Structure formats: C-alpha cells, structure tokens
Amino acid sequence: AQSVTQLGSHVSVSEGALVLLRCNYSSSVPPYLFWYVQYPNQGLQLLLKYTSAATLVKGINGFEAEFKKSETSFHLTKPSAHMSDAAEYFCAVSGGTNAGKSTFGDGTTLTVKP
Amino acid sequence: DTAVSQTPKYLVTQMGNDKSIKCEQNLGHDTMYWYKQDSKKFLKIMFSYNNKELIINETVPNRFSPKSPDKAHLNLHINSLELGDSAVYFCASSQAGGSADTQYFGPGTRLTVL
Numbered sequence A: 001a002q003s004v005t006q007l008g009s010h011v012s013v014s015e016g017a018l019v020l021l022r023c024n025y026s027s028s029v030p031p032y033l034f035w036y037v038q039y040p041n042q043g044l045q046l047l048l049k050y051t052s053a054a055t056l057v058k059g060i061n062g063f064e065a066e067f068k069k070s071e072t073s074f075h076l077t078k079p080s081a082h083m084s085d086a087a088e089y090f091c092a093v094s095g096g097t098n099a100g101k102s103t104f105g106d107g108t109t110l111t112v113k114p
Numbered sequence B: 001d002t003a004v005s006q007t008p009k010y011l012v013t014q015m016g017n018d019k020s021i022k023c024e025q026n027l028g029h030d031t032m033y034w035y036k037q038d039s040k041k042f043l044k045i046m047f048s049y050n051n052k053e054l055i056i057n058e059t060v061p062n063r064f065s066p067k068s069p070d071k072a073h074l075n076l077h078i079n080s081l082e083l084g085d086s087a088v089y090f091c092a093s094s095q096a097g098g099s100a101d102t103q104y105f106g107p108g109t110r111l112t113v114l
Helices: none
Strands: A003-007 A010-014 A019-026 A032-038 A042-050 A056-058 A064-068 A075-076 A088-096 A107-112 B004-007 B010-012 B019-025 B030-035 B042-052 B053-055 B062-071 B073-078 B087-094 B111-113
Touching: A003 A088, A003 B087, A010 A019, A010 B073, A019 A032, A019 A088, A032 A075, A042 A056, A042 A064, A042 B087, A075 A088, A107 B004, B004 B087, B010 B019, B019 B030, B019 B111, B030 B073, B042 B062, B042 B073, B073 B087
Parallel strands: A010 A107, B010 B111
Antiparallel strands: A003 A019, A019 A075, A032 A042, A032 A088, A056 A064, A064 A075, A088 A107, B004 B019, B019 B073, B030 B042, B030 B087, B042 B053, B062 B073, B087 B111
C-alpha cells in the first residue's frame, strides 16, 4: 500500500519569502511522486513530478522538489513567493501493482500575505 | 480547445433524484478517472477506465455507475442522491494509465444535494 502525508494543512508566507511545503510518502516499491496545484474553483494541474531520473525536479512557476529516499520525502520549495501562488497543493504517489492509481495527500493551503 | 471538459459545472438537485455528469477529453488519452473532492478538499479516486474497460473501482456505493461509451468519454451516473453526495467531482485523464503518467483534470462539477 502507498500513502502520502502532507505536514501542515495550512501554510502562510509573506510575499517574497521562501515557500516550503512538506510531503512524506510510504511505498513498498520505487515511487513516482507528483505535486499538483489547485487554484480556486479549478481542477488540479501538474507542477512537477519525479520519475526516478534526477532527484531534484524543477517544475512550472519556479517550483522545485527534491526526492530524498533516505527521508522518504518530496518537499516542494520556491525561493520567493508570489501572490499568485496562493492555492491548494497536493502531493501524490503512484507505482507498483496499483499502476495508474495515484494516492493523494490531504492537501496544503498556501496563503501569501502582501 | 479545452483538454478535459465536464458538464455541467454546477448541479443542484433534491435528495432521491438521479443525475449524470459528463466528461470528455480531447487529448487522445487511453485512461480516464473520476475523483470526489469533499468539503475539506480531500481528493479520493472513485473509478478508472482504460480504453473503455473498468480498471479501478474503489469502495463506492453502487448508486454510482460510470459509463465509458468510447475512450474519449467517461460519464458518471448517480442514482437516489443523498446529502453526503454533495461534493466536487473531477474527471481526469492520462495517456496510458501508467504510474508515471501525469493526470489532466477537468474543471470539476460542484454537486449540491438539498
């Protein structure tokens, strides 16, 4: 079975500050890991994904995430927050016999203060 | 040129009614999904179809019945609607349903059962 834990259901940062959203996963097989973003009243869209190539993955809008197997983590970062980054962020894991089935975390709401 | 589209966007209905939500993707993908997002924004997979064949069927009441007339369409029919069915329902698609595949989400259908 696979699972994802997102630490912190709400994260608030000031505009220009570092964004750090935490994701820890559990998987009995090498995982594929994803970060999706959901803007208000919209569907989810992919920010970035890890597929066993480079451990540091760069995504859209200046976000990046680092896969750390020893820590079973895939934290999402952005050096400088922008007001437009305010959204819901979901970490997801897939792999193994449940091919194609992604297990999503509970989400983290990012608020950006001016 | 919307990649994944859903209709209707909003659906308000009375308990006990039957309703359908339609989904279409023009990405040429083989796999389509239905997700339910509750009021706390928790996202849970309901069904997955690959080329019209049911692949994933989570523990969902049998009042929910998906139908895939072709691989570009996946509809969701709900019988005898209950208050607890109120949620946002997302359709998604991926190229082949593989573990590394990105899922592309529709804009969601907000269902309110009165």
